[in-house]
Amino acid sequence: MxxxxxxxxxxxxxxxxxxxxxxxxxxxxxxxxxxxxxxxxxxxxxxxxxxxxxxxxxxxxxxxxxxxxxxxxxxxxxxxxxxxxxxxxxxxxxxxxxYIAGQSLWEYVQRQGALPEAEAVKYIRQIGLALVDVHKKGVLHLDVTPLNIMLNFNSAIPNSGKAVLIDFGIAGDMSPPSTFSRSFGNKAFAPYELTYKGIRHPAVDVYCLAGSLYYAITGQRPTYSFNRKYEQEELVPPKQLVPSLSDAVNQAILQGMALEAKDRPQTMEEWLNLLSSSQANLTQVILISDVGVNYQNLENLLKAGKWKAADEETTRVMLKVAKREQQGWLTYESIENFPCTDLRTIDQLWVKYSNGHFGFSVQKRIWLECGGKVDYETECSLGDRLGWRVKGSWLSGWYKYSLKAPVGHLPIPKPFHVLQKHSFFTSYASSLVSRLVNCNL
The missing domain is CATH 3.30.200.20 (Phosphorylase Kinase; domain 1)
Structure with a gap:
């Protein structure tokens, strides 16, 4: 020292x-x-x-x-x-x-043991979202390991763990590596092309993060990529170690840790989409909130098929999350800052209990099919597909609260301040859908 x-x-x-x-x-x-x-x-x-x-x-x-x-x-x-x-x-x-009070993902697993699937995926997805932003700035982390993922917990809020990416000590830009030689990465979590050749590209961070998820879920380090490449050692599928692991998450890990870079998702967004789709297949939705909101009543209403009451409860909890209960609507700023964790919990509940018929992620998928643009033409196409617009006119209260409604009809984002008939949908397309995209729902 x-x-x-x-x-x-x-x-x-x-x-x-x-x-x-x-x-x-x-x-x-x-x-x-x-x-x-x-x-x-x-x-x-x-x-x-x-x-x-x-x-x-x-x-x-x-x-x-x-x-x-x-x-x-x-x-x-x-x-x-x-x-x-x-x-x-x-x-x-x-x-x-x-300074981040807490412990690394490595230490947490060492003390707690292998983590439940939903908890592990939550932390890894948060880091994935951080890496999406890092990559957009032209930077690669190159050392995304459990040691460099810090977990911070608020003891007053259940399930409030937040993951933070630290240590950019070997980070590099996306240009070819310099002639300056040094040992890259933690060999247990890095692809062989990085640790032994210094080759850098976004798929390196995909491999590292998938390896970190492997460790979080199994409690074991994955097989070294060098041994897989040159010693013909096999990567033990995580589901073989944790039989209760969903097939979708097992497959997302294996794809992210494909030995050759060309066989992996080429961007962090692509890999996060694998995890997002996997969550719809979970048999149980973990009611996680970053701000301590209780989603049990929403789950009970959806489970009972009480779609209108569930839609109203969705409005209530979203306002509570955003601390906009007194105002009664969400501002653009509150939507842009709406916690991805809470948005995902609400969406997963709707998707699960409607068998994929309703949910924010369903609406986002349809929005992309309509062109994925923030313009009035796309908004009209979206409104037509969701049943919010009939014969060229926007509905103003006559919604269908049953599974006979068009796909994606619910939930209806009523927490917006409506000034005119179509402004509600304009707000929806330009803010909430944008947030869904950023949160990789």
């Missing part, structure tokens, strides 16, 4: 609380920002590598990590660790990052 517990650094701006750990290149400390009274994490190169002839190259890579992380967290993504500052103290470059 370089700094001691209680030591003040950077002119007293930070107080070191404890050493957290590190690898061959960098170490991390828990610290307190003395001016803001905010707990942070400080990452800095390991003092031992300062004697390495390649130390200047390590420092440049560390600076690049800071820049990439700052680029990735520009929009304050809830599932990407935030970077606050980059500075030099005691002759060492330092990266100040968000």
């Amino acid at each position: 370089f700094w001691q517990d209680g030591q003040l650094i950077y002119n007293g701006k930070y107080k070191i609380e404890k050493y957290l750990g590190g690898g061959g290149f960098a170490v991390t400390y828990q610290a307190m920002h003395t001016k803001l009274n905010r707990r942070v994490v400080i990452k800095t190169p390991n003092i031992s590598v300062q004697r390495d002839p390649d130390y200047p190259k390590y420092v440049e890579r560390f600076k690049k990590e800071a820049q990439m992380l700052a680029k990735c967290c520009t929009d304050s993504h809830p599932h990407i660790v935030q970077v606050f500052d980059f500075f030099e103290a005691d002759g060492r470059y330092c990266l100040e990052m968000q």
